[in-house]
Amino acid sequence: MRMPQTFGRRGGGGSFLRGRLTILLIAAVGLFLYWQMNQKPAPFSGRSQLNTIPIQQEVELGQQSYLQILGQEQGQGNEVLCARDMCTGTEAELTSRVREIGARLQAAAIELEQDLLAEGYNFTPVADTFDWTYYVVDSKTPNAFCLPGGYVAVYTGILDITGNYDGEVSMADIADPDKLAVVMGHEIGHALAHHGAERMSQAKVVQIGQVAVGVGFGDMDAGQQRAIMQAFGIAAQGGMLKFSRKHETEADKIGLDLLVRACYDPREAPELWQRMGEIGGGQRPPEWMSTHPASETRAENFRRWMPDAIAAYERNCGPLP
Numbered sequence: 001m002r003m004p005q006t007f008g009r010r011g012g013g014g015s016f017l018r019g020r021l022t023i024l025l026i027a028a029v030g031l032f033l034y035w036q037m038n039q040k041p042a043p044f045s046g047r048s049q050l051n052t053i054p055i056q057q058e059v060e061l062g063q064q065s066y067l068q069i070l071g072q073e074q075g076q077g078n079e080v081l082c083a084r085d086m087c088t089g090t091e092a093e094l095t096s097r098v099r100e101i102g103a104r105l106q107a108a109a110i111e112l113e114q115d116l117l118a119e120g121y122n123f124t125p126v127a128d129t130f131d132w133t134y135y136v137v138d139s140k141t142p143n144a145f146c147l148p149g150g151y152v153a154v155y156t157g158i159l160d161i162t163g164n165y166d167g168e169v170s171m172a173d174i175a176d177p178d179k180l181a182v183v184m185g186h187e188i189g190h191a192l193a194h195h196g197a198e199r200m201s202q203a204k205v206v207q208i209g210q211v212a213v214g215v216g217f218g219d220m221d222a223g224q225q226r227a228i229m230q231a232f233g234i235a236a237q238g239g240m241l242k243f244s245r246k247h248e249t250e251a252d253k254i255g256l257d258l259l260v261r262a263c264y265d266p267r268e269a270p271e272l273w274q275r276m277g278e279i280g281g282g283q284r285p286p287e288w289m290s291t292h293p294a295s296e297t298r299a300e301n302f303r304r305w306m307p308d309a310i311a312a313y314e315r316n317c318g319p320l321p
């Protein structure tokens, strides 16, 4: 074990320590300014978010990942329904169901953004410029996502949870579209609020911070460096997790707003999330595994939002059954 006598290496530990602190201080100030300068008003919530990615680039990245993910699914034998020319029968029916729900939600998104702008919220609307695309992936995984740019995928594995919940995926599951609309609305909520871009921007800041810490403590022995890097990593991870819970709550709220505008029953939302909470850990899609808020928090949020959501539904769509 090498002792940290390295302090005395360059004529006096004092000046060396000062040098190290200066590097860290400059890095911290730099990161703080970078963080401040790249704050943009987040749509819907009124908070501001770190976003260093221009919208065109965000949409391009969304499209690239969409093609990549769908390609990988196909490579693993999970067919992307109606991706080829021939599209009939069950494939066609499932796909057109998902596209119907999507069309109603995306129209609701455009409307919602315009209404918020009229109410004085300050943000750049995107729904109307998105390249809305919907595909169904034939896979057992209960999953669904909407990437930046409006690239939506629904996995058949989720249809029983959003359907009659009898343990089997069948056409009967798409008879009632409301719970599937809850899932799609939530996922679209993430894309509208730029959560992906925010996460990528935060990851960039963490990376720069890591380099700065590495340079600042570069002279320490390997064990100490590792300990410091680990502490930094845990702090960064904690910060990101806090944001991902915030993202989930925002997506829940935006999803609910989209539902009532598109005339889907808002009361299905808490029920769907309760089902999601019930599925076993191994089966749960990655997003929900790591970042979904505690079920009680989520249920509590929906209880708080529901009176307004029901009133809005009845204003737009007539009385609920």
Ligand SMILES: [Zn+2]
Binding pocket: 186, 187, 190, 247, 248, 251, 287
């Ligand atoms: Zn989510």
